[in-house]
Amino acid sequence: MIDLNIGRLIAQRYQLQELIGTGAMGQVYLANDLLLGGVPVAIKFLALSIQNNKIRVQERFEREAKTCALLGQKNIHIVRVMDYGVDEKSIPYYVMEYLQGESLSDVIRSQSLSLIRFLSFARQLCLGLQAAHEGIPVDGEICPIIHRDIKPSNVLVVPNPSFGELVKILDFGIAKLLQSDSSETNYYLGTWAYSSPEQIEGKELNNRSDIYSLGVMMFEMLTGKMPIQANTNSFGGWYKAHHFHPPRSFREINPLLEVPQELENLVMRCLAKKSSDRPQNISEILQTITSLEQLDSLAQPSTLCHKNLLSQLTSTPQNITEEECLNTDASSSELPSWPKNKPIADIVFPHPIRIHNQLTVALWVMLPKQEIEKRLQGTRYNQFLFLNAPHPMILWVTVLHSHEHTPKWLPYYLDLKSHQGIELARLLLETGCYKILLFARESPQRAFTYIQTEIASPQRQLLQQWITMSQRAVSTASPQFSRGLLKKELEKIKPQVIMKLAAVYKT
Template sequence: MFKPISDLVKSLQKDSQELLTNRYKIGNLVGKGAMGQVYKAFDTNNNDTVVAIKFLSQALLDSKMRDRFQKEAKISALLGEQSDHIVRVKDYGVDDSQVPFYVMEYLEGYDLDQLVKKKPLSFPKFLSLIRQICLGLECAHNGILVNNELAPIIHRDIKPSNIFLAKDEKGGHFVKILDFGIAQIHNPDESLTQKSFMGTPEYCSPEQMAEDELKATSDIYSLGVLMYQMLTQQTPIKAEAHNFQSWYKAHNEFPPKKLPTYLELPKDLDDLIMSCLHKSPARRPQNIREILKVIIPLDREYNSDGEINQKSQEASSALLPINTVYRQSFWPQDKPQKKIVFPNLVEAQEGAFSSLWSMLESDEVLHFQPKSTFCFTHFMFQATPHPMILWVNLLYNRTYEPKWLPCYLDLKTDIGAQISTNLISQKKYHILLFELGHPSGYKQKLTVNVASEKLKQLQNFLLKASSWQGEGQPEGSKIILKKQFESVKKTILAAVARAK
């Protein structure tokens, strides 16, 4: 017999010396969901850091639900490392009574459902929250590695109670997407069709209600319902009764209500929300980036407080095509005008793009023109003492001396993780070559496509980095990687010369 979770927790709470798996001191109940209960706890192995622990519900203790619960922990752990807008999972285990649990970051705040029930959101607040929700969803849709293939994650339960609003340093709200318990992994080796319906009918797409194949457009439909509700406190579609059959009919047959004219929404936003609610997946935005193209400029307009600075000017360039963004780029003032290499993430009309920026001597810049230059990409990884990638680029032209452009990506920093994730999703990047003493614009731009085996390699590095725990020692890994790089230089150069 399993000991009920309530009895288990009470015994741990009563005896302050008794710890869950000899590590976690259990505190008060802080939340309940369909799959389990969440308790505040303290990590005694980490200076009593406050964490949240989710136990699988006693009524769901069968092998199928255990597997789903473990999958939720795995998905959240991987995605939480790649996006600040997805709740971060730190540990998974089974207690003495064979009840599965996982440990996640402890968040102060409340969910979006509580906020929406009080009153409709102001337009600036709506834009800020939707932008953050979209960034988290985009990360999930970009996917994780399954059987050495990149597999998108479809959340399947986007609704207000699964959007947590944590307090940020400025007194605002920082979004965390919760509950990947019914998320669907697009495993390339399996059918994408749902085995049975799961979700919250009020927010489900027609194809989810029909148990058909799901893509990112299904989450986008749910996001459309969410956006409508945030602005009006109502959902755009009403069922005749609160049962599955009625909701199935409503989502498949009833047109969504128009947004009230008193909201005076910009036309492109009104059109966007209604397009998310289209019955046909093909007529909705096909990815989150299409939604962000509308949301980001509005968010900047309504949440900038009238301040115009260099950062906001640079951000506004995201509305332009990528080639225009690059043409208007300058060597950053915070970077020395030396022969250095650094990574950059650039926002543009087509999406975000990873890039490498470097300054070279004038003659070197002239040597490496796009039509005559081959760029060889090589990734090296060091897990300990710190998860670090050495991103090596070799510019090769038979006529001239080859040029190495090595760059480190610290996977425990936002920029390192974002650059790596973006390389995987975009499958290409750009190299901008600036001339020493002339920071006003690049002289050469090279576009590099990343081979599929390199993308799998990168995803594997991110997977390994997600399970890393310890004190940051990036310099230690840099030293190791630099030695390894020097030892393989000749081998790489010989292989490139033979191939070309």
């Protein structure tokens, strides 16, 4: 069916390009702002008309639109409203910033959220809600704003170079506007599955109603399931469910799910039937979320939701033998030369090589000759760490160590959404080993020596799992963001690795 709205010019400024969303609140179109040279914007046409009782409804619409616009300026976690008006069909509309992101409902359906990612999302949601509940000045009066329809489909997750993943809340104020415009006394606007008991009753709402909806959403983000189930998908069914059905426990949903008890307690408090039993403001929730984010143990597997973020230390140090350290002058002429397109500098990069007609992964390393010689009679260690979200990435760590010198860390990141990263990971899995080609910076033409390094069986099993997981995963942030998270994780495990290396000399 042809959409007759495509090409329409709104307010002599916004030209509609395509329909990008529909729902109970209205329709959203991508448009070009011709006044600003075609900058893309999103325009939401509300599911109401202001033809009847025009002056009263239009005044209320303008007040709500102005409030939403000020709110978006106050907090980055709320979608910014830049303009508003009424078209020639008497349909009110908002002009919003156009954001290329993914609905939180789609994120939840496509993959399990790690705990660290959940906490980031929850914190950002709370910051947005807190700004709204505290209110903003409108015409000399502080106006607290209750969302009334908090749910995953009203949350957008946007890649952002500063935040990694920026969470934005949509549709502030629209539910109240649409509901107050209805002429039906029993009219209900909201989403039954996420509505608080008092909202379904039609009572006057305060911030604790949004807190209940947030609790439903946090439960779903952690488990992929709803905390409360209705016997029938009807107003009456959900009325009974929210009033009389106790929320299911996390263990009931998934016995293997590991969530800090403090977090589970918080979610259950948000789901209390009586508003007085819930956290009384968003600040209480933020305090718990922030403290959990700051725990040093957060990235350890025992505290992760689905144990799929990072590996444990599954490798053990391996001694470097003299037979493995072969000087190129006395051994294989098959060892390659330093690539002409690489700088003569202390760098590390992987590239496959053929030795005796067999393809294997090599880690090419350039160091000062003295640095190489210091660590040839010692131990080597390797470890692989994995992050599935927001962008699938493996941190491949190699360590050269001798008793008298500090460890030499040789990290490299394998992007599992790139062809090269996947192929290198698969080759490491298939061969179960790799060679460390050591080039002296003073004479870089040929490898000074190489060291054969085995990959422990548990690590190979993890590589297999990670490759499979990465193929299903959807990248929601830049690779650099995952690199940053893995780099922090490496700093956390370094003391444990050093203890393992030191233990070799005590035995």
